[in-house]
Amino acid sequence: MKPVLLDRRRFSSVSAAFALLCLTLTPLAHADLPTIEDPSRGAGGILETLQNYGFDIVLLVALLVISSMFIGVCYHAYTTYSEIHTGRKTWGEFGLTAAAGAILLVIGIWLLTTATEIL
Numbered sequence: 001m002k003p004v005l006l007d008r009r010r011f012s013s014v015s016a017a018f019a020l021l022c023l024t025l026t027p028l029a030h031a032d033l034p035t036i037e038d039p040s041r042g043a044g045g046i047l048e049t050l051q052n053y054g055f056d057i058v059l060l061v062a063l064l065v066i067s068s069m070f071i072g073v074c075y076h077a078y079t080t081y082s083e084i085h086t087g088r089k090t091w092g093e094f095g096l097t098a099a100a101g102a103i104l105l106v107i108g109i110w111l112l113t114t115a116t117e118i119l
Contacts, residue, residue: 055119062112069108073101 039052040059080097083089 055116058119059116062116066105066109066112069105073105077101 039049039056041052041055043049043052077094077098080089080094084091084094
């Protein structure tokens with residue numbers, strides 16, 4: 001049985017038809033650039049709008065800080081939990097780790113909320 005090869009003339013006519021189709025449909029496909037959203041505090045003059053964008057950036061950084069703190073507390077609690085099974089730590093130490101981590105998270109959230117209110 002002979003392998004079926006693509007005829008060059010047929011391939012070139014198909015590719016030419018596809019190129020012609022793409023060129024005719026190109027003017028129909030146009031998109032506008034998205035508009036910039038106003039900051040969460042609203043837009044005003046140029047300086048006020050820039051300050052409001054700065055506030056949103058600071059809030060995003062604060063959220064990233066709290067998220068990294070949460071991941072750190074979870075990681076430390078998990079390592080403490082895994083060390084319980086090897087006999088290095090006790091359940092009391094795990095509870096103390098979880099409680100201290102929760103207190104640190106609450107204090108961190110409170111501090112960052114207070115700091116963003118100052119802005």
